[in-house]
Amino acid sequence: MFHPLTVARTSRAAEDAVAVTLAVPPPLRAAFRHVPGQHLTFRHGALRRTYSIASAAADGGADLLTVGIRHVPGGAFSAGFARELAAGSWVDVLPPRGRFTLRPRPGHFAAVAGGSGITPVLSMAATLLAAEPAARFTLLRSDRSAASAMFLDEVADLKDRHPGRFQSLHALTREERSAGLPPGRLDRARLRALLPALLPCDAVAGWYLCGPEGLIDAARGALRALGVARERVHIELFHAGAAPPEPGANAAGAADAANAQAGTLTATLDGRRASWPVAAGETLLSAVLRNRPDAPYACRGGVCGTCRARLTDGRVRMDRNYALEPAETEAGYVLACQSRPLTDRVGLDFDA
Ligand code: FES
Structure with a gap:
């Protein structure tokens, strides 16, 4: 069931995105305990939207939960209600759900994240690296530009806190940069060449692909071509195309x-x-x-x-x-x- 949660704070997550941190009162901590990768469902009137949790999980349930919200131009929820959320306001929220999850355990894990797909992956990496000393995490992320990339500081912070166990590479599709990958989309051929150079693909215990359909299809195809077993690949799609028409429409x-x-x-x-x-x-x-x-x-x-x-x-x-x-x-x-x-x-x- 939905619970009204108070907004503890909001902060800028990127030029067009906000991080909203909700306070979870002690009686609701167990119900709102999350597994890294899960999302919250917000409700406003008849509108519902799911937002992935970016903050790390805590054993007894966290007192604060942060989600990332990208403002979609003209979006009925993100550009309206969500834009007005501020410290002290409240929102109706369903407890965490979702099976795109990573429970901390030893091993090497990897993610390919595009755009706001970084949000659940950030929670996975932060929780895993803090809870499991024998785990490593490799992140390949893709964004239009540095200004549109969400949670840049939080990813940099993971690098500082876990040197040697956290590796990340950032591809920008529409922006030149002085170092790092040349600009351009991460298509299947590029991923097929890049991933084995970045990490030992067959030794990865779990792959997490999160983002828009094109990137997920490319990464899934590249991993298949590299011989990665299907059951090691976990997928969460952000922004599917339009829903199929209702039967009878044609x-x-x-x-x-x-x-x-x-x-x-x-x-x-x-x-x-x-x-x-x-x-x-x-x-x-x-x-x-x-x-x-x-x-x-x-x-x-x-x-x-x-x-x-x-x-x-x-x-x-x-x-x-x-x-x-x-x-x-x-x-x-x-x-x-x-x-x-x-x-x-x-x-x-x-x-x-
Ligand atoms: S309501 Fe989202 S998959 Fe059915």
Whole structure:
């Protein structure tokens, strides 16, 4: 459930981004305890947005949690409500969620982060290096320009605090610099050449790719070409393209809608189970929200994973999935915001 948290402070994270630090009161510390890489969901009226936690995790739950918010021009949330957040104001927040996580353990870990994708990676690196003396972290980050790069000081601070165990390389796509990598996008061919020069790729215990679709696809392709096992690669997409059209919006959609079934959805949420009708072609999340407005969701675009649930009965068609790992879909998990029924009875368990 959502909790109102007070903003302890805000600070500039980049020319067009802000770091918002929330105070977590002692009774909520356990609920808001996070695993590095997780995000918070903010709610303002009918709008919800997820923001990754940049600050390090603490054993008993942190008293302060910092998220990074990029101001998207014209963005209903980031350019409006989020811009007005200041010390002393408050915001409704869901406890941390997400499975793009790194639990500290010995080994060498690496990340390829683009733009605001640095945010969860910063929490991972800071927590890992502080908690696990036998761990190392290599970061390859990409930004348009130095001014747009979020959390530059925090990354520099990690270098100072953990010399020899933290290595970072910064690529700027639209800006010349006197040292470091030449400007340009990190495409697949460039990553394929760069990564083995930077670190022993096959000895990396976990790869974390976070950022826009183009960079993730390039990094995933490069790692595949380098022979890295799929289960060592973890992905979090920021900014997917537009959501697919609703069925019925065009001829192909109409055919899909004809395959979709009207029927009954039985859902378990916070220990309560109930059944409701679901219309043909409707997403399961829409059907649940009509009856349980407390159901978890944020992006409604198949990206954040907040609406993850286990399919316990029937079959569904998932329009798109940028959030679940193959092992999760094989285990029966679906994204409720992207799932439409293919059988007349469908069961979902949000608590699984
Ligand atoms: S609400 Fe974000 S994936 Fe469904």
